[in-house]
Amino acid sequence: MPRSIRGDVVVIGGGPAGMAAALSSWEAGAKSVFLLERNEYLGGILPQCIHPGFGLQIWGEELTGPEYAEIFIENLNRTGVEAMTDTAALELTPERIVKAVNPQGAWEIKANSIILSMGCRERTRGMLQIPGYRPAGIFTAGLAQYLVNIAGYLPGKDIVILGSGDIGLIMARRLTLEGARVKMVVEIKNSLSGLVRNYVQCIQDFNIPLLFSHTVTEVRGKERVEAVVISEVDEEGNPLSGGEREVECDTLLLSVGLIPENELSRQAKIPLSPQTGGPWVDEDFSTDLEGFFACGNVASVFDLVDYVTLVAERAGRAAVLARPPQEKHILRAGEGVHTVIPQRIREGKDGFLFIRPQKSMKGVTVSFWEREKIFYQKKISICRPSEMIKLDLAQIPWPQEKGEIKVEIKGTEIQGIS
Numbered sequence: 397m398p399r400s401i402r403g404d405v406v407v408i409g410g411g412p413a414g415m416a417a418a419l420s421s422w423e424a425g426a427k428s429v430f431l432l433e434r435n436e437y438l439g440g441i442l443p444q445c446i447h448p449g450f451g452l453q454i455w456g457e458e459l460t461g462p463e464y465a466e467i468f469i470e471n472l473n474r475t476g477v478e479a480m481t482d483t484a485a486l487e488l489t490p491e492r493i494v495k496a497v498n499p500q501g502a503w504e505i506k507a508n509s510i511i512l513s514m515g516c517r518e519r520t521r522g523m524l525q526i527p528g529y530r531p532a533g534i535f536t537a538g539l540a541q542y543l544v545n546i547a548g549y550l551p552g553k554d555i556v557i558l559g560s561g562d563i564g565l566i567m568a569r570r571l572t573l574e575g576a577r578v579k580m581v582v583e584i585k586n587s588l589s590g591l592v593r594n595y596v597q598c599i600q601d602f603n604i605p606l607l608f609s610h611t612v613t614e615v616r617g618k619e620r621v622e623a624v625v626i627s628e629v630d631e632e633g634n635p636l637s638g639g640e641r642e643v644e645c646d647t648l649l650l651s652v653g654l655i656p657e658n659e660l661s662r663q664a665k666i667p668l669s670p671q672t673g674g675p676w677v678d679e680d681f682s683t684d685l686e687g688f689f690a691c692g693n694v695a696s697v698f699d700l701v702d703y704v705t706l707v708a709e710r711a712g713r714a715a716v717l718a719r720p721p722q723e724k725h726i727l728r729a730g731e732g733v734h735t736v737i738p739q740r741i742r743e744g745k746d747g748f749l750f751i752r753p754q755k756s757m758k759g760v761t762v763s764f765w766e767r768e769k770i771f772y773q774k775k776i777s778i779c780r781p782s783e784m785i786k787l788d789l790a791q792i793p794w795p796q797e798k799g800e801i802k803v804e805i806k807g808t809e810i811q812g813i814s
């Protein structure tokens with residue numbers, strides 16, 4: 397029989413989002429807060445991110461991932477939050493019951509509020525469907541990072557990286573420093589996927605070639621990767637015939653995107669947004685199912701941990717206040733917009749709106765439409781898909797009447813690194 401317990405707030409996932417949410421629930425007056433983490437340690441992805449670049453936005457200093465995590469772990473230790481590590485949440489019901497297991501046995505926890513903070517996972521080779529055998533030597537960039545920084549293994553010596561996302565860029569530098577040869581980074585789009593600062597510090601400073609509008613079209617080698625074939629692509633990303641070339645390597649790293657981890661959310665029948673891959677949320681990071689909140693990368697892939705912390709703190713407080721549902725504005729991504737989060741606006745008095753552009757553009761105007769009318773515009777000099785635009789909700793004069801609002805970004809497209 398599972399042990400049954402009750403909690404004011406149960407937080408699933410002990411990464412930066414879960415830790416910040418649990419802390420703020422406790423500080424907002426929750427009497428019993430359970431933080432469930434399937435790993436043996438708290439911190440989520442942070443312990444393997446030993447590079448600096450965390451905390452610049454909220455603390456004005458560049459910490460490493462482990463340093464950032466440690467601040468929250470120490471703060472949690474000063475509260476009554478019950479952090480249950482080595483504990484995997486396996487089932488979630490719409491009635492807010494979490495079924496979990498750990499070495500002590502099975503648990504059934506009934507909560508007044510549940511905060512989802514399960515993070516995201518990396519896209520894999522199978523999802524990309526690159527033809528070829530299934531040899532050893534193909535890793536996602538985050539797994540390679542775990543192998544190098546936590547387990548102490550070098551995944552390969554001659555490496556090609558597919559995708560110019562931040563994890564790939566950071567791993568290009570890390571593997572070079574460990575003595576591997578990073579032969580090139582190949583990007584299917586015509587512009588950078590990661591942050592410009594990561595391009596400069598991890599690619600340019602190490603003279604690693606970066607090829608835009610190219611992709612890997614074949615993996616060669618039976619037991620172990622021996623080479624990859626790279627091809628130029630057209631504007632739609634389709635490989636152009638005739639331009640293929642073989643690059644010898646023993647390892648292919650994939651840095652081709654992250655997917656919010658929402659199996660439990662689906663079980664609990666929480667409505668999900670096809671754009672973010674996570675639950676629809678309002679500015680409190682409350683989902684469309686009463687009593688459920690979602691924050692951090694499970695809600696939408698955020699580029700900076702600082703933003704994850706900001707939204708998780710809001711979710712943690714809101715989970716204790718448990719305000720009754722009310723009518724909300726519904727935000728839609730229009731032209732030039734990849735995602736907006738939150739997508740529901742309850743009052744718009746405080747909190748933030750994060751907008752991810754579809755393309756790199758300069759001379760940018762962000763417009764908010766109510767029916768056929770623009771009611772707010774914001775000018776920005778430059779925007780990139782790798783950097784969410786963060787707006788203060790209170791700056792936006794939200795219409796009185798609740799309804800659908802379209803967000804649009806227009807500007808002059810720029811290519812490459814700029």
Ligand SMILES: Cc1cc2nc3c(=O)[nH]c(=O)nc-3n(C[C@H](O)[C@H](O)[C@H](O)COP(=O)(O)OP(=O)(O)OC[C@H]3O[C@@H](n4cnc5c(N)ncnc54)[C@H](O)[C@@H]3O)c2cc1C
Pocket residue numbers: 408409410411412413414432433434435439440441442445447448449450451483484485486513514515516538541562563566657660691692693694698699700701702704
């Ligand atoms: C390689 C890499 C480099 C990065 N570099 C930077 C950087 O330089 N600067 C920066 O600001 N940000 C950086 N980031 C982004 C930052 O790390 C993330 O934004 C942040 O970790 C997201 O926090 P999270 O809590 O949402 O998810 P995660 O950190 O992924 O944590 C989710 C946690 O939930 C747990 N979990 C999942 N499912 C369950 C379950 N069923 N039961 C129990 N536990 C569960 C997982 O084990 C995990 O610990 C980087 C990310 C990566 C991957």
